[in-house]
Amino acid sequence: MRVSTINRKTTETEISITLNLDGHGICNVDSGIGFFDHMLVLFCKHGNFDINLTCSGDLQVDNHHTIEDIGIVMGTAFNKALGTKIGIKRYGTFYCPMDEALSRICVDLSGRNYLVYDVTLLRDMVGELETDSLREFFYAFASNSQINLHINNLYGENTHHIVESIFKGLGRALREATEIIDINGEIPSTKGIL
Numbered sequence: 001m002r003v004s005t006i007n008r009k010t011t012e013t014e015i016s017i018t019l020n021l022d023g024h025g026i027c028n029v030d031s032g033i034g035f036f037d038h039m040l041v042l043f044c045k046h047g048n049f050d051i052n053l054t055c056s057g058d059l060q061v062d063n064h065h066t067i068e069d070i071g072i073v074m075g076t077a078f079n080k081a082l083g084t085k086i087g088i089k090r091y092g093t094f095y096c097p098m099d100e101a102l103s104r105i106c107v108d109l110s111g112r113n114y115l116v117y118d119v120t121l122l123r124d125m126v127g128e129l130e131t132d133s134l135r136e137f138f139y140a141f142a143s144n145s146q147i148n149l150h151i152n153n154l155y156g157e158n159t160h161h162i163v164e165s166i167f168k169g170l171g172r173a174l175r176e177a178t179e180i181i182d183i184n185g186e187i188p189s190t191k192g193i194l
Contacts, residue, residue, distance in 0.1 A: 023050025075144025101156025
């Protein structure tokens with residue numbers, strides 16, 4: 001099984017995560033930010049990933065440290081769980097509609113980190129989530145998982161729907177990319193390494 005556990009403590013956050021890439025979409029999360037927890041549950045369900053995550057952060061300041069640091073820890077856990085990447089599909093793309101919103105998510109588990117984030121959100125807050133922090137989450141996740149991550153919201157009006165389409169789409173794209181398709185155990189790269 002491709003499973004990893006990461007614990008990280010700073011003066012701003014204390015986070016523990018266990019991630020199973022070959023799970024059943026079971027998500028037990030407590031970030032202290034209800035809407036963000038809801039998005040992580042959707043990510044797990046659509047990615048078929050199991051995540052147990054707890055975070056105690058300085059939410060009295062704002063969301064930034066908590067959300068960014070969860071991105072760091074989730075990315076680190078994801079990279080560790082992928083291991084050698086032998087036999088994986090490597091690429092994943094998903095177009096995710098959510099009512100009037102449509103987002104396109106493309107990933108390459110290349111071992112090189114890059115984020116393209118082409119998203120315009122019309123509200124500063126969804127529930128108690130500060131939407132500015134979302135880009136920081138995806139940047140931290142892409143950097144620490146060492147993946148190329150392209151997030152494009154093609155259109156939408158409702159901020160909740162746009163964000164939901166992104167998290168569901170990310171789960172689906174990563175589910176596709178992490179799928180083991182080569183039973184001969186090849187690395188999907190002419191370089192021989194990812």
